[in-house]
Amino acid sequence: MKKITLAATALAAVAALALSGCAGGDRGGDTDGESGAAGFAADSTIGIALPDKTSENWVLAGALFEEGLSEAGFKGDVQYAPASNTVAEQQNQISAMVTNGAKVIVIGAKDGKQLGTQLQQAADAGVKIIAYDRLIENTPNVDYYVAFDNFKVGQLQGEALLDGLEQRSGHGAPWNVELFSGSPDDANSAVFFNGAMEVLQPKIDDGTLVVVSGQTDIAQTATQGWEAENAQSRMDSLLAANYGDKNIDGVLSPNDNLARAIITSTKQAGKDITTVTVTGQDSEVESVKSIMAGEQFSTINKDTTLLVEQTIKMIQQLQKGEEAEVNDTEQYDNGVKVVPAYLLDPVIVTKENAAEAYQNNPNLLEIVTAAG
Numbered sequence: 001m002k003k004i005t006l007a008a009t010a011l012a013a014v015a016a017l018a019l020s021g022c023a024g025g026d027r028g029g030d031t032d033g034e035s036g037a038a039g040f041a042a043d044s045t046i047g048i049a050l051p052d053k054t055s056e057n058w059v060l061a062g063a064l065f066e067e068g069l070s071e072a073g074f075k076g077d078v079q080y081a082p083a084s085n086t087v088a089e090q091q092n093q094i095s096a097m098v099t100n101g102a103k104v105i106v107i108g109a110k111d112g113k114q115l116g117t118q119l120q121q122a123a124d125a126g127v128k129i130i131a132y133d134r135l136i137e138n139t140p141n142v143d144y145y146v147a148f149d150n151f152k153v154g155q156l157q158g159e160a161l162l163d164g165l166e167q168r169s170g171h172g173a174p175w176n177v178e179l180f181s182g183s184p185d186d187a188n189s190a191v192f193f194n195g196a197m198e199v200l201q202p203k204i205d206d207g208t209l210v211v212v213s214g215q216t217d218i219a220q221t222a223t224q225g226w227e228a229e230n231a232q233s234r235m236d237s238l239l240a241a242n243y244g245d246k247n248i249d250g251v252l253s254p255n256d257n258l259a260r261a262i263i264t265s266t267k268q269a270g271k272d273i274t275t276v277t278v279t280g281q282d283s284e285v286e287s288v289k290s291i292m293a294g295e296q297f298s299t300i301n302k303d304t305t306l307l308v309e310q311t312i313k314m315i316q317q318l319q320k321g322e323e324a325e326v327n328d329t330e331q332y333d334n335g336v337k338v339v340p341a342y343l344l345d346p347v348i349v350t351k352e353n354a355a356e357a358y359q360n361n362p363n364l365l366e367i368v369t370a371a372g
Helices: 009-022 056-071 088-099 116-124 150-168 187-205 228-242 256-268 285-292 304-319 362-371
Strands: 045-050 075-080 104-107 128-132 144-148 175-179 209-211 250-252 299-301 341-344 347-349
Touching: 045 056, 045 088, 056 075, 056 304, 075 088, 088 104, 088 116, 104 304, 116 128, 128 304, 144 150, 144 304, 150 175, 150 187, 150 250, 150 299, 150 347, 175 187, 187 209, 228 256, 250 256, 256 285, 285 299, 285 362, 304 341
Parallel strands: 045 075, 045 104, 104 128, 128 144, 144 341, 175 209, 175 250
Antiparallel strands: 299 347
16 A cells, blocks of 8 residues: 545434434443543543635534534534634644543644644643544644545546546647645645646656646645635746646546635636646536536546444444454654544535435535536
8 A cells, every 4th residue: 555655414414423422321420530540520621723714624523522522421522723824823722622631633734743742742641643534743642533535535536637628628638737735734725736746757757747837746736725816826837937838638626625725727718728637626616517517527526425424333332442444554644653533435526416425414405506
């Protein structure tokens, strides 16, 4: 296996999982902490440290954790770092959670390389750490990682780019493409990019794909802070410098927010976006609308409800003094240790399979149905 080194209906679903976890036995009577030598009280505080509210999925995750932890009998302390891309506030939030007696802290890292001091504080206090969605790097004090299989996300994005080029470009290979990756302070960025490049690099090498700008290194393709304006500015520059009288056939975009910025830039440059394949990730509302309108080609569905459900299940196992369930003990090396992980499967979504993909998401399914 490849080692990766350094990435209202929904609420009801989490509530149902949480309640099922509480079923049986007098859970309420376990508040004295006598839940087993390695466990902790059933009404303990659980810290949830999330990076910001710039993504729909982070906002949804916070709401799901608040509801699900409450239904499970825990005291949830859900905190967001500010959107200003400073790490200090999240560091302070994690330290406060430790001081205030949290038994488990779930962290969607603002910057996964800058939490070593806080995680050492947590380890010294016996607090379990679950890295949520983003791997925390360069520290031994990460107990578990829960995420969708982000290398597979990248592979799916690479495959979608190739499929879209054949379907939309109106001509055969070679195809002119450009590559974007995420923020360098997010460990997932390299995982997404490496997964995509496993699919795309052979096609670049054999001439099927031509990166006209020549920018194929992750440092060249990075988008600081996952900010849409940074992606749009770079796309503006790429188009102006390389595509005056050339067609651009496709763009590897690591998420929906950046995809929409890339599409805006492409349209403003006078290119026919319906012939350009742009990938994405996260199934954000505006991008699903764009896919149904024939602009963005694809996204990735990573059901936040399922990810929060699994995280709460792991917390419940820890509360009982059990080891949390994992399904991968080889793949996620954070530079100090291989972090035991539970990985969920992502799903590629295009216009053709959107109705099936969003069967369990009424809001997105309504968009798909309305678009016909």
